[in-house]
Amino acid sequence: MSEVVKKFMYLNRRAPYGTIYAWESLEVVLIGAAFDQEVNLMFVDDGVFQLVKGQDTAGIGMKNFSPTYRTLGDYEVKNIFVDADSLAARGLTQDDLVAIAYEDMDTEEEIENIVEVVDAARVTELMDESDVVFSF
Amino acid sequence: MSILHTVNKSPFERNSLESCLKFASQGASVLLMEDGVYAALAGSSAESQLKAGLGKVSIYVLGPDIKARGFHEDRLIAGIKVVDYAGFVDLAVDNDKVQAWL
Numbered sequence: 001m002s003e004v005v006k007k008f009m010y011l012n013r014r015a016p017y018g019t020i021y022a023w024e025s026l027e028v029v030l031i032g033a034a035f036d037q038e039v040n041l042m043f044v045d046d047g048v049f050q051l052v053k054g055q056d057t058a059g060i061g062m063k064n065f066s067p068t069y070r071t072l073g074d075y076e077v078k079n080i081f082v083d084a085d086s087l088a089a090r091g092l093t094q095d096d097l098v099a100i101a102y103e104d105m106d107t108e109e110e111i112e113n114i115v116e117v118v119d120a121a122r123v124t125e126l127m128d129e130s131d132v133v134f135s136f
Numbered sequence: 137m138s139i140l141h142t143v144n145k146s147p148f149e150r151n152s153l154e155s156c157l158k159f160a161s162q163g164a165s166v167l168l169m170e171d172g173v174y175a176a177l178a179g180s181s182a183e184s185q186l187k188a189g190l191g192k193v194s195i196y197v198l199g200p201d202i203k204a205r206g207f208h209e210d211r212l213i214a215g216i217k218v219v220d221y222a223g224f225v226d227l228a229v230d231n232d233k234v235q236a237w238l
Contacts, residue, residue, distance in 0.1 A: 015146055017204055018171030046146050049174065052206035059200025059220075066206070090148065091179025096206075 008032065009040045009130040012047035016066070017057070022050045023065050025136035030068075033075035040126055041072070044083040047136075048090060051082065051097040051115065066098070073102035073114060080115045083123050138163070140231040141193075144170035144238065147182040152237040157189040165227055167219070169198040173205065176212045183213060190215045198224060 010029055014021035029041065043051060050069070057064040072080065080100060087093065099113040118126075127133060141160050145152040153175050156166060166189065168176055175182050176197045189195060190213075199218045202209070209218055219227065228234050 014149075015171045015174065015205070017201075018144065018146070046149050046171070046174070049205060054208075055204060055206040057204040060204045062204065064204075089181040090174070091177050091183070091211075 003036070005036070005038055006131040007038045007040065007129060009042055009127060009133045011127075011133050011135045012041065012043045012050060013045040014136060015046040015049040016055070017060065017062055021136045022047070023063075025134075026065060026068055028134065028136075029072070029077065030075060033077065036076070039077050039079065040130065041077060041080045042083075042123065042126065043081065044086050044123065046086075046090075048082055048086045048092065048097075052092070053096065053098045069098055070100055073100055073111075078102055078111075078114055081123065081126060082115060082117045084117050084119050087117065137233065138165070138231045140164075140227050140234045141166045142234060142236045143168050143172040143175070144236070146171040147175040147185065148180075153182070153189075154185060156237040157185065157193065160193050162192055164193045165196065165231060166193050167196045167198065167224065167227060168216075169201050169224075173197050173201045173207075176202070176216050177207065178211060178213045186213055186216075196223070196227065 010025055012025050016022040055064055055066040094117050097115055100115050102111045102114045141156050143153045143156050147153045175186050196217045196219050199220050
């Protein structure tokens with residue numbers, strides 16, 4: 001059966017925990033993964049805080065959903081992008097972010113980290129290339 | 137009347153902190169909590185705004201919210217005091233009222 005494959009972008013612009021947006025986005029990404037579409041995750045503005053490593057929510061009584069980002073590779077999410085300007089404006093570097101590995105089940109090719117820091121022009125390009133953009 | 141101001145919004149998304157620091161009186165206390173704690177990070181574009189505020193008010197940050205977001209005290213701007221929930225209660229009790237900047 002030939003199916004139409006669309007390019008989906010999940011655009012994440014909110015910090016985790018303060019609002020429900022980050023968690024909701026992650027849930028939709030995981031549900032959407034069942035539909036075999038081409039998926040890009042984009043983190044801009046406060047969305048970059050979602051990927052900060054070492055999150056420990058024990059003290060605020062909320063679920064720490066950050067470990068789930070590291071499993072995204074297992075859900076066939078191969079493309080995760082972070083806007084360089086958003087990182088810099090928040091005093092962050094890629095070293096502050098989680099690394100997300102991906103293994104191609106067919107070719108057994110392993111990519112150590114699919115989180116890619118990109119410039120604004122590349123963000124624009126990726127948005128233009130997308131068929132659908134989901135905003136969170 | 138001493139006031140404890142609470143700011144729970146990211147300085148990169150809202151102007152809650154900016155307005156709080158603008159209208160808070162000399163010597164007031166400001167507690168950063170929830171997404172407001174991001175203002176306490178050193179090296180961000182909000183750093184100068186916060187440092188200017190330190191000359192006017194005492195600035196506190198809620199430790200559990202910093203930890204939840206993956207950061208430790210060594211990433212905070214010098215001069216900001218970290219408090220736990222008990223410290224939050226003390227601040228609320230020590231001031232005449234609490235004013236939230238949502």
